[in-house]
Amino acid sequence: MKVNGRLYRSIWLEEDGKVGIIDQRFLPHRFVLEWINSASHMQIAIKEMHLRGAIVIGVSGAYGVYLAAKESEGNIERFNELVEKVRSARPTAVNLSWAVERVLSRIKMEDAGRWDDVVELCREEANKIWEEELLRSKRIGEVGVKIIEEVFKRKQDTVQILTHCNAGWLACVDYGTATAPIYEAYARGIPVHVWVDETRPRNQGARLTAWELLNQGISHTIIADNTGGLLMQRGMVDLVIVGADRVSRRGDVANKIGTYLKALAARDNGVPFYVALPSSTFDLSLCNGLDEIPIEERDPDEVRFIQGLTEEGEIKRVLLTPRDSSALNYAFDVTPFNLITGLITEKGIIPAREDAIVGLLKEDV
């Protein structure tokens, strides 16, 4: 997608073997690129959230193995050590260990002779993961755009879409998940307007989704997370599309905290509520998502403090609450299957129902 009119991806391999990323920590106030040339540097970038979002974290892990291979120059012990550093950068990120493992198994499978071949295999496999994720997001857009097209055909006016958090291209290699159908609709000339939930406490909506849409030239308006209910009561929302962090076998969706409240308002006002996700987000080992999906509890200071740009142009953190008041910071909630109109995946749109989900995944076998 575009930044200041130029095309970017959230992560990419340069010809000289360095990995380029967008350092998301300073967005939307500063657009900072970073070039990463060692596994330790990649570990820091993941750990300190220069990049975030399940898919990007996975791809960074894959490139981290490639950097480890280059750097260790045939010293297997050193290589393993560096790989472990990368793998453990974010302990709860499932995609990270999955991608690291996939690159490692490629080396084992091919049993390369010279170390240069090992490095080359790592590069190839990481690039393959990168490309697969890119195409998967693009495909989610092509599948999901049909829903937006239908609303436009009926309404013959701007399609009003509400989204929560950032399931955008910054969280993927490109296109995003929840945003992919929106970008595709825009590319096809369908008039869209996006209501961007600011998404407290980390404000990924106000900071990242709004920034993405602004750079792409897509009409959007930032709202407090409290506002979506009123907009739906007033008929100002045609569709809700959100992303997902994990989806259970029966279709319960864990996503950024607050998603559940928007799903309740959507049902109460007859607004279709869609979840866009790559099929790798399904976790068939879980049935009842409300009981079984673990919810990450994060630092309460993310609620108590916030970062913003001062009038002097400095990025500063300010305290929002009484210093001695405590806060609680759950990162996700679970939206039960019965509030979900449909799941938009790269393989098609299905209802949030066990038979449909199991059926969709069986096609892989």
Added chain:
Amino acid sequence: MKVNGRLYRSIWLEEDGKVGIIDQRFLPHRFVLEWINSASHMQIAIKEMHLRGAIVIGVSGAYGVYLAAKESEGNIERFNELVEKVRSARPTAVNLSWAVERVLSRIKMEDAGRWDDVVELCREEANKIWEEELLRSKRIGEVGVKIIEEVFKRKQDTVQILTHCNAGWLACVDYGTATAPIYEAYARGIPVHVWVDETRPRNQGARLTAWELLNQGISHTIIADNTGGLLMQRGMVDLVIVGADRVSRRGDVANKIGTYLKALAARDNGVPFYVALPSSTFDLSLCNGLDEIPIEERDPDEVRFIQGLTEEGEIKRVLLTPRDSSALNYAFDVTPFNLITGLITEKGIIPAREDAIVGLLKEDV
């Protein structure tokens, strides 16, 4: 209620005829008192929101008329001019013009001879309004505490109450509306814990409600507005109690934006949802609150910027969004009557139903 261990009201008349207020603009970071000795000063205090909250604004208006009387020293033209200044300080605040009118009609009724008597009548009537509001809030607490007592009897453990925005003592003369039953429960030794919605965009929960509870020594935890749904799903909320800005004849409640989303979550999880209000908040001229209650749209910069305390101890405003992204800032939403368990008023608890509301108000006749 207490601040740093000492008793305060949000507004009071000093013996020397000055009006004392808590300047709420710097809370929770700085506790600033202000003494007001002229009608023009009172106009500024109301207009620039040194104080906010319907009831306090009304009482300030009444004292504003008293200050105008003192100041004008019998010059009727000057008096009327100053009264108009006070009355127009916040054009949409119904309580303000109501209280100003009430003091004026007292003067007319009694037809005082000397100007000193006029000043004295204004002082008396303003003090009367002050005392009535104080007692009304206290009474809401005594009525509403029964609900908390019932939960405690059943549960025999800390009663978990969620509230939204600040319907606390800072918004009234004392006690508050939504908080009044909580303060009363605490005074009676019932263990309570309050989940405080931060209440974006103006953060009245994180700034004011949390500060009130902290000073009173009541256990509380600040949460992002997104969090209440998950807490209810997990059985961590026994009761929701919120305030109201206007309630229609059939029981639809206009309150701070986001209230509706919490009411939906309460219904979905079987959590009782109460609204606490003085009976003056009913507006029998409106039936369907969703269509008929006008919703104030405020400056979008309240969403785009936020004020907080820097590490250096300065109160600063920071930008949260891309500079060129727009925002929308509705201040209230409407919770339909069918989501409300009961209305806690100074005259008793009633269902949100036309016959009950009309019946309650008939008692006044």
